[in-house]
Amino acid sequence: EAQVTQNPRYLITVTGKKLTVTCSQNMNHEYMSWYRQDPGLGLRQIYYSMNVEVTDKGDVPEGYKVSRKEKRNFPLILESPSPNQTSLYFCASSPGTRGYTFGSGTRLTVV
Amino acid sequence: GENVEQHPSTLSVQEGDSAVIKCTYSDSASNYFPWYKQELGKGPQLIIDIRSNVGEKKDQRIAVTLNKTAKHFSLHITETQPEDSAVYFCAAGGKETSYDKVIFGPGTSLSVIP
Secondary structure, eight states, X not given: OOOEEEEOSEEEEOTTOXXXXXXXXXXXXXXXXXEEEETTTEEEEEEEEEETTXXXXXXOOTTOEEOOSSSSBOOEEESXXXXXXXXXXXXXXXXXXXXXXXXXXXXXXXX | OOOEEEEOSEEEEETTSOEEEEEEESOTTOOEEXXXXXOTTSOOEEEEEEETTOSEXXXXXXXXXXXXXXXXXXXXXXXXXXXXXXXEEEEEEXXXXXXXXXXXXXXXXXXXXX
């Protein structure tokens, strides 16, 4: 089944403890992206990648890192999480000719 | 940069009626306009998209219209069914391909009453 898989689905962590949210797609898509979803703000892009080793900042990149060492994987790294990064996160991929296919989301709580 | 507004924020319709969601965008260079449906507990799902060289596109009960002059685009759902209940997001992008930054509207929560 064609899909974007992100893990974990739920995560509670403490301020300052580094964490990684994994994302993998099995559709051989070139483009991948991370979004965060907050009530009343819709979906805001954090980072995106056009190909292996090619990434760029989205609208809200502060406090996040990404890497794209393989085509299928696009992990999101929070080096020092803070409470304002509590949110619902989505990974997405696209072939570049149409919109994104989204994962099921990761609900992150930073206390 | 691009800014996308979406109205209404909530919409309730009777089953079988039509639903219309409207969006406006600010960047005249935007020329890709996807619509997403998000069901509770799931990620957004692309349901239809339109490019700037097309004024209207239809897929079964769903249609999208685009007015580039006015920078408006709308989603029309006919013969609504309870399974259409979800949050709908419009988006506007700066290039023909999807990888470029796509700015999302704040969403419309649609409830279809049986």
